Amino acid sequence: MRRDWEQRARENARYYVATGNEQWSDEEFYQSGVTELEQQVLNDLSNVCQGKDPKDMKVLDIGCGAGRITRALAGFFGQVYAVDISGEMVRQARDALRQFPNAHVFRNNGKDLTVVREHWWNRFGLGKPLQLDFAFSVIVFQHIPSREIIENYVREVNRLLRPGGLFKFQVQGNPHVQQNAEDSWVGVSFTEREAREMAERCGFEMRYDTGAGDQYYWLWFFKQKDAGAFAG
Ligand SMILES: C[S@@+](CC[C@H](N)C(=O)[O-])C[C@H]1O[C@@H](n2cnc3c(N)ncnc32)[C@H](O)[C@@H]1O
Numbered sequence: 001m002r003r004d005w006e007q008r009a010r011e012n013a014r015y016y017v018a019t020g021n022e023q024w025s026d027e028e029f030y031q032s033g034v035t036e037l038e039q040q041v042l043n044d045l046s047n048v049c050q051g052k053d054p055k056d057m058k059v060l061d062i063g064c065g066a067g068r069i070t071r072a073l074a075g076f077f078g079q080v081y082a083v084d085i086s087g088e089m090v091r092q093a094r095d096a097l098r099q100f101p102n103a104h105v106f107r108n109n110g111k112d113l114t115v116v117r118e119h120w121w122n123r124f125g126l127g128k129p130l131q132l133d134f135a136f137s138v139i140v141f142q143h144i145p146s147r148e149i150i151e152n153y154v155r156e157v158n159r160l161l162r163p164g165g166l167f168k169f170q171v172q173g174n175p176h177v178q179q180n181a182e183d184s185w186v187g188v189s190f191t192e193r194e195a196r197e198m199a200e201r202c203g204f205e206m207r208y209d210t211g212a213g214d215q216y217y218w219l220w221f222f223k224q225k226d227a228g229a230f231a232g
Pocket residue numbers: 001005016017018062063064065066067068069083084085086089108109110111137138139140143144149
């Protein structure tokens with residue numbers, strides 16, 4: 001996955017992030033991130049914020065690419081943590097976010113959130129565990145060909161999210177897509193039942209979903225309140 005995404009990032013990062021345009025201008029590219037924020041976050045504030053002031057919230061963006069959505073998130077929320085498997089995507093995202101000291105972007109190993117935890121421990125020590133208020137991921141898991149990796153991310157988010165907090169993300173829902181062993185573009189697909197079972201195994205309640213059977217299958221996973229917070 002890393003090899004494929006590094007290659008795509010060097011060839012034309014913005015195109016592979018959002019294939020609607022081969023020559024995104026800065027303005028159009030960042031505006032597309034704002035539109036995504038409006039459609040998926042601002043339209044859904046009762047689930048996302050649950051009464052909290054967005055400026056007091058810590059949020060996570062998994063698979064941040066060139067920073068399109070991370071930038072929009074950083075303009076709205078207090079602190080934003082973002083990870084991506086590709087070093088070149090991370091370089092471009094950091095560049096996009098240089099005016100946003102509240103955004104922290106890391107290259108990760110493509111399967112967990114260790115880098116985010118380590119960053120937090122280095123800044124605040126083990127005594128004050130990181131607790132995220134909201135986690136988000138757009139057009140990332142639909143590209144991950146391994147069910148185990150997706151489920152590992154879901155577990156990892158559960159460790160870091162506050163009880164009741166929302167992980168809103170999207171997976172491949174089309175059961176007819178053809179995966180290619182040589183290329184990581186097409187991710188593994190989930191039925192509604194598979195998504196619900198994954199939520200339960202990982203300490204979440206799947207309260208809503210939309211787009212089952214479709215390429216863009218959106219899931220709302222709320223951390224179960226008795227699941228406990230990650231303690232270090
Ligand atoms: C289509 S882009 C979307 C980027 C961003 N979410 C957006 O909508 O602007 C997918 C991103 O996911 C990243 N990615 C793919 N597999 C990943 C994995 N296993 N872990 C972390 N990031 C991954 C890629 O490097 C790429 O930047």
